[in-house]
Amino acid sequence: MANQTRGGLEGIVAARTAISDVDGERGELIYQGLDIVDLANNSTFEETTYLVWNGRLPGREELDALSRRLAENRTPPDEVVRMLRSFPKSGAPMEVLRTAVSALGIYDPEGGDDSREVNVRRAIRLVAQTPTLVAYIRRLREGREPVEPRPDLPLAANFLYMLTGEEPTEESAHEFDVALILHIDHELNASAFASRVITSTRADMYSAATGAIGALSGPLHGGANQRVMETLLEIGEPGRAEEYVRDLLKRKERVMGFGHRVYKVMDPRAKVLKNMSRALGERHGNTKWYEISEIVEEVMREEKGLYPNVDFYSASFYYELGIPVDLFPCVFAMSRMTGWTAHVLEQQADNRLIRPRAEYVGERDVPYVPIEER
Incomplete structure (x- = not known):
């Protein structure tokens, strides 16, 4: 097994x-x-x-x-x-x-x-x-x-x-x-x-x-977009984005919204959301969050070869839309x-009980010791 x-x-x-x-x-x-x-x-x-x-x-x-x-x-x-x-x-x-x-x-x-x-x-x-x-x-x-x-x-x-x-x-x-x-x-x-x-x-x-x-x-599933926006808010300004991300990487900390277990290229959903984030920011006269996101994306591609997933650009899009x-x-x-x-x-x-097996890695043949002798 x-x-x-x-x-x-x-x-x-x-x-x-x-x-x-x-x-x-x-x-x-x-x-x-x-x-x-x-x-x-x-x-x-x-x-x-x-x-x-x-x-x-x-x-x-x-x-x-x-x-x-x-x-x-x-x-x-x-x-x-x-x-x-x-x-x-x-x-x-x-x-x-x-x-x-x-x-x-x-x-x-x-x-x-x-x-x-x-x-x-x-x-x-x-x-x-x-x-x-x-x-x-x-x-x-x-x-x-x-x-x-x-x-x-x-x-x-x-x-x-x-x-x-x-x-x-x-x-x-x-x-x-x-x-x-x-x-x-x-x-x-x-x-x-x-x-x-x-x-x-x-x-x-x-x-x-x-x-x-x-x-x-x-946070490794649906909570990731919240973490992305919290990071963008902490960066605050486009001029701080590159240094902020490089510092995270030096400390070997995770940058949320990048990489995917399945995708080896850019998530197609992220492409659509990226365009919508830019368009919404332009309509509102505030492209700051999109600009920060784009810089973070560039640094991550350069340093780690990672592309944004669906969580990354959904964050700036939802925030500009007014969603808490x-x-x-x-x-x-x-x-x-x-x-x-x-x-x-x-x-x-077409149901069948989902019951996978696990590889046991613990000890075997451990003798039971009465409580008085422990």
Whole structure:
């Protein structure tokens, strides 16, 4: 067994999926066969959600029906909202979101029914209500009343509206919609794998989503974009960026947002986000965060041969959009909920308990010593 083990399961194929695929050598990502750049340029979050769940793009009536159902299901149960109000404001947003999503399962109106039809409805409720929970969490932490969702707005625009109380510009809403598309799924990443492991035990969808949020919250996964922005804020000015990064590297400290277990070239999602970060900064008359990011990218490529991943330019983009830094991982979870629920549905359709082996490296034949003789 020893010759089969690899740290972090690197290179080990642990599941079969039609949801997404990463070509690390060519820097490509596809959802159900469609290139991520084509989807970013042409699709919407709602349409891409349909694609990921159903394996094909929807017709007009199908897309309208899904968009309507997502809009109709945005309001979480009153009991869960009361729970949010009771939490201490010091709670980290991802901790609060994880707990709230778990609580949604308690108030599931179709609890106990594990059919695909019902699980699709659960997926719709989870994708629809997660942005509402995130917006509520932000406003309650600031001592402000939540803004109720608007069913006439698409999911991306509605989230920005709930966050600020003001309808976003068409450009900002579109760009945020693209960012959500880019984060929907990424093959068998840590949180998607966690969701499949949990589902393989025949646990419910809420358990899988809760476990996935827990996995995403770590700084080596969904928490990375928050760390990136904290670094940019610490740098503060473009003129300090090069020296700051070189000092980090001399101290052998990690620069977040660079390198990837699969990609050997630049993450295609990072390319799209880089362009949007620049465009948004130019519209706002503030390109400082983009400029710092670009310098950091140049130094990292020169010194380490590493390219930015999806977390790097999403940080400056979200910040310029007005999203609080500690909310970045929650925004990641909003989008990735579509991917997680897709993995749950796919695992349920052809389930086998995921139970790998471990290589034992401890001692053997250790005699038991009675407590009186220890």
